[in-house]
Amino acid sequence: MIRTISGTVEAVSSEHAVIGVFGLGIMVRMPKTDLLALSKGDGVALHTYLALRENAADLYGFVAEDTLHFFELLLTVSGVGPRSALAIADLAPVGVLGDAIRAKDVSYLTRVAGVGKKMAEKIIVELKDKVEGDGDAEVRDDDTEILDTLIALGYKEREAKKALHAIPNTIVGKDARLKAALKQS
Secondary structure, three states: OOOEEEEEEEEEOOOEEEEEEOOEEEEEEOOHHHHHOOOOOOEEEEEEEEEEOOOOEEEEEEOOHHHHHHHHHHHOOOOOOHHHHHHHHOOOOHHHHHHHHHOOOHHHHOOOOOOOHHHHHHHHHHHOOOOOOOOOHHHHHHHHHHHHHHHHOOOOHHHHHHHHHOOOOOOOOHHHHHHHHHHHO
């Protein structure tokens, strides 16, 4: 099993990065928020998960180790594959996702394409006692509204998520967090 990879970023696309390691270019699927932080030529160290299937081997990479652990926890839910788990992990920081699961917030998880109500409920039932959160459900609710507001203002979902992820946790309250998100762009 490949658990880490270190090398130089050779290319970045919307779904993966190519990491140069000892003359090899290794494609690593990553969350969009991690991909946005990469540039060609950067040195990078990633925590990885190797998904082996009958006809493919895909490497998934994460900048933060806690995101990898959350990704692997999602994979323990039957019916959740690596691509769905990656999309869920990209929805918000791990602590916020943990809060959503612990609060049984089905609507938050169904924001991910391919995750319907039944799947979200299954994730909640199977993981509610296994995940940890920030313990601040109010911030999570505000962040959902802020994301919706940014998208309504014309931001692409990717840009809105990037701005939302960049807000320091010390900033609280919907209005203050929205102002901080708008300053990120």
